[in-house]
């Protein structure tokens with residue numbers, strides 16, 4: 001979501017004749033697009049602001065947008081007096097106001113619904129992977145999560161607006177569409193004739209575009225994996241065989257405390273259904289370790305589910321208490337030391353799963369999407385249908401973005417391959 005927001009901010013500012021610079025000292029306008037999902041992310045924003053205010057030009061405008069802006073509100077101006085604007089995730093389309101009136105202090109952290117999508121200019125050049133938000137906010141209220149506070153209640157964008165964005169992206173160079181939402185598979189929009197549209201309708205319509213070769217979506221809520229959506233994996237080959245479906249914990253007791261779906265068997269049934277319609281599908285998950293009151297036995301159940309599902313490409317984090325959340329004031333908070341030990345154990349297991357899966361890809365041929373040149377400048381990086389980076393030796397300015405690649409080697413982090421001519 002933040003990648004998308006960043007692209008749209010850049011796109012919006014280009015209309016004002018601005019160009020991007022990587023050098024803070026050169027910039028006339030500096031924007032930090034922020035994430036508040038963990039305390040560490042918020043802390044990083046303020047330490048970055050501390051550095052930037054010392055290096056920026058005196059006249060440069062400085063602002064934060066996104067979830068930390070919403071979380072901090074007017075306090076941000078007290079902490080960093082050099083800030084000119086603080087705009088929440090649904091108000092960043094107001095950045096031009098500060099350019100027009102640079103002496104003002106601009107604060108807007110309202111949850112303004114979907115208004116920003118109407119205000120943002122259409123993209124005139126799309127990246128190969130186009131991120132398209134289809135809904136914002138979340139109604140699930142997991143007890144650890146700050147998103148319902150920072151992004152508000154769940155709102156699905158009108159079907160026709162999403163399709164318009166998708167066609168625009170396809171016409172302007174996109175090859176892959178990634179639908180976005182905090183609860184993306186909960187997308188539901190009813191038009192004025194009473195017709196209900198779901199994520200499966202968006203996928204079906206997108207797959208009709210010849211320019212689009214790959215479709216994916218993130219992030220999914222397990223109980224919103226409806227049968228029509230599961231069936232799409234069996235019927236629509238452009239839908240990538242890779243799904244992020246966070247379970248967070250393998251313990252029903254902890255899941256209940258998290259206010260998450262706590263029926264592990266129901267979760268496994270969804271995975272089973274997905275595998276039966278698309279045998280090559282792989283699942284990834286997000287995990288939180290050290291949630292309040294998590295015992296060794298609860299944690300063992302998390303390891304068990306990770307072993308059983310054999311997740312690939314997963315994300316695991318130590319529980320981080322966030323303001324405005326119920327879990328932050330729950331009893332039996334877990335010490336940092338225990339959290340670190342559990343995270344290490346889980347990461348080791350997830351890394352092993354990943355390494356095993358990557359090794360199993362050796363010898364396979366996959367259609368991969370070109371991403372760019374690696375840091376050495378000597379190799380091309382592609383993304384497989386499972387989002388693994390795949391490195392191919394050599395560079396080619398004129399390479400077409402989709403290539404059939406034979407996987408020749410693998411390690412935990414990446415694959416190596418050769419283009420099949």
Ligand code: SF4
Nearest residue numbers: 138140141142145147
């Ligand atoms: S479903 Fe996701 S975004 Fe919504 S409250 Fe839970 S963790 Fe947060």
